[in-house]
Amino acid sequence: MFINIFILLECYRRVSKEIYFVIQPDYSQDYKYYCFYWTPTSTLVNPTVVFKFQNARNNYIYLDDVTFNSSTNLIQNGDFETNDDLLEPTLWFSPCWRVCSRSIVEENPKSGKFSFRARGDYVYLKQTISISDDEQSDIYYFGFWLKFNCNNVDPCTISATISSSLVF
Numbered sequence: 001m002f003i004n005i006f007i008l009l010e011c012y013r014r015v016s017k018e019i020y021f022v023i024q025p026d027y028s029q030d031y032k033y034y035c036f037y038w039t040p041t042s043t044l045v046n047p048t049v050v051f052k053f054q055n056a057r058n059n060y061i062y063l064d065d066v067t068f069n070s071s072t073n074l075i076q077n078g079d080f081e082t083n084d085d086l087l088e089p090t091l092w093f094s095p096c097w098r099v100c101s102r103s104i105v106e107e108n109p110k111s112g113k114f115s116f117r118a119r120g121d122y123v124y125l126k127q128t129i130s131i132s133d134d135e136q137s138d139i140y141y142f143g144f145w146l147k148f149n150c151n152n153v154d155p156c157t158i159s160a161t162i163s164s165s166l167v168f
């Protein structure tokens with residue numbers, strides 16, 4: 001029997017030049033899955049995936065299992081399991097501005113042993129993707145798990161962006 005996974009996952013559908021998505025935290029403190037089926041309206045030239053985290057200093061946001069697919073996952077180390085240097089993700093450029101911290105930790109993985117953890121103001125997680133010519137014009141699938149250790153008193157703000165050029 002054919003199961004329509006598109007409906008089961010209830011992913012967002014986007015037909016757009018780029019994705020800019022502000023995540024609305026539900027404060028359940030469990031991992032929640034966010035996903036998109038995205039049809040870009042322009043050719044993707046080395047697009048960049050960026051997560052921006054902003055939250056109160058005493059709270060954490062966890063991210064795990066980031067995928068960006070047409071045929072194979074184009075994100076490298078999206079599960080945060082294969083870094084040699086656990087404090088500085090080698091494939092995810094991750095500046096940390098103002099009062100903040102970001103690291104790969106063992107305490108709350110969605111999969112495997114590790115996840116990414118952010119705390120404080122203006123933590124970015126960024127990776128540039130290579131897309132081959134025969135993958136252009138595909139429908140892309142973009143998904144990730146997030147867990148918020150935040151609440152209404154100390155709220156979190158998270159956004160996910162995919163664009164061909166991004167300045168921040």
Ligand SMILES: [Ca+2]
Nearest residue numbers: 079111112114
């Ligand atoms: Ca993991």
